[in-house]
Amino acid sequence: SQQGEEDPQALSIQEGENATMNCSYKTSINNLQWYRQNSGRGLVHLILIRSNEREKHSGRLRVTLDTSKKSSSLLITASRAADTASYFCATARAKLVFGKGTKLTVNP
């Protein structure tokens, strides 16, 4: 079964707006990772946040992790049309388990 569950399943916004995606999981983890996938292609790693970290930034991306609530969020600020993709969270505990993803559409 999937470990991480992303919410929402789909998100449509205008360019320049911020996009927030959430991920919930069920068991303890070593780290949580976010990936992006453009239509039918391989995944690209975005950010890895370890279980003892609470927040991490990378360019326009901000990830938070709340281990007490077993949840994480990915914030993309000032979105661009090129950010249109599916975003997956993956939890690491002996292996990497992916959620079903959030499909983000950024309209020009």
Added chain:
Amino acid sequence: KAGVTQTPRYLIKTRGQQVTLSCSPISGHRSVSWYQQTPGQGLQFLFEYFSETQRNKGNFPGRFSGRQFSNSRSEMNVSTLELGDSALYLCASSLAAGGVYEQYFGPGTRLTVT
């Protein structure tokens, strides 16, 4: 560094046949993981190899198998293909096993079973 490469990129097979997919990891990476991606089930973990040893296995039937060579290149094999095996098969390499570090994905092999 060159990225993860997968061959072939596209494959069409008939039910009952078998198929072998290949993955070359990033130089220096000793861990290779395989995933199956379908619209219905999403990304499902197949197995992970590290230093030629299978470290973990997902919940797939024995028709799915893999191996890793001494140069870290990996192959996965699916025997007696079924229609439901049609999927995008992704491999990913990493410095270590178990999701300790980020994974780098190849472009995938699109398998169609008719």
